[in-house]
Amino acid sequence: MQLLVFVCATLMILAGAVGVITRSHPVHAALSLVLTLFGVAVMYVSQEAHFLAAVQVIVYSGAIVVLFLFVIMLLGVDKAENLQIEPFKLQRKTAGVVGGGIIGLIVFAAISSRDNIGTIKPTQSDAVQAVATGALDPHDNNVRAIARDLFSDHVLAFELTSVLLVIAVVATVLLARRAPKSTAEVPT
Amino acid sequence: MIATVVPTTTWYLVLAAVLFGTGAVGVLVRRNPLIMLMCVELMLNAVNLTFVALSRKLDDIGGQTTVFFVMVVAAAEVVVGLGIIVAILRRKPNATVDDLAELKG
Numbered sequence: 001m002q003l004l005v006f007v008c009a010t011l012m013i014l015a016g017a018v019g020v021i022t023r024s025h026p027v028h029a030a031l032s033l034v035l036t037l038f039g040v041a042v043m044y045v046s047q048e049a050h051f052l053a054a055v056q057v058i059v060y061s062g063a064i065v066v067l068f069l070f071v072i073m074l075l076g077v078d079k080a081e082n083l084q085i086e087p088f089k090l091q092r093k094t095a096g097v098v099g100g101g102i103i104g105l106i107v108f109a110a111i112s113s114r115d116n117i118g119t120i121k122p123t124q125s126d127a128v129q130a131v132a133t134g135a136l137d138p139h140d141n142n143v144r145a146i147a148r149d150l151f152s153d154h155v156l157a158f159e160l161t162s163v164l165l166v167i168a169v170v171a172t173v174l175l176a177r178r179a180p181k182s183t184a185e186v187p188t
Numbered sequence: 189m190i191a192t193v194v195p196t197t198t199w200y201l202v203l204a205a206v207l208f209g210t211g212a213v214g215v216l217v218r219r220n221p222l223i224m225l226m227c228v229e230l231m232l233n234a235v236n237l238t239f240v241a242l243s244r245k246l247d248d249i250g251g252q253t254t255v256f257f258v259m260v261v262a263a264a265e266v267v268v269g270l271g272i273i274v275a276i277l278r279r280k281p282n283a284t285v286d287d288l289a290e291l292k293g
Contacts, residue, residue, distance in 0.1 A: 013203065020230060033230070063263065068270070081220060102212055103209035145249040146256065164260065172270075175272055
């Protein structure tokens, strides 16, 4: 059963990823991206990371891809581009070699170290120990463990993300705003 | 026989490597800035998958917390990136990244 889920999700992820880089139409590429993101969400569920699977579907598939589609539609760039033209000589071959090299290196590292993973035990935080000793309710274990970790060990980083999001919102509003006529002529 | 095979952590790591490589090839090959941003998302998802797989293997929830932060940063990155793309494409419609070699508008 687990194998079946893995194979199906892998097919979804790889089909979507290949679709993103090969579809000439930006809207089709964005929809292929949704396929990949849902596949990754399935992987999260099969890895018992239920909270992240929910966040993946809501934030990535829900918000980010919709943002992509909005921009594609708003800018009117939803035209298929000609992928036959190669902008630089040998660009595709070089990219293929680089991509193959990256995949080969990471796969080699993952396979050669597959017996070592887990032999070095990380220092366990309180939340993990609480989960391990069964102090928590076994239902929402994942959400509770993440919440404990997030709001105890990483609370400063969590607060800083709010600063990051505010900065991103302000920056985007400034960037995407049409410059008013009076200030547009003033050299900055 | 086959049904009893359980995917191990290495399978997930290999899948993440392939996904990351696909995203990297996409960034290198495609010239549409929107598609390049999507390929960056593919690479981020590959890294997230690695984090979750190792988080489960090592029984440490810290990996999943990290993925949460990566998602937040990815959302902010996409928002700012798309804002820049909108600002650029409004000036130069149908520009590819090769046309944007200089910062001066």
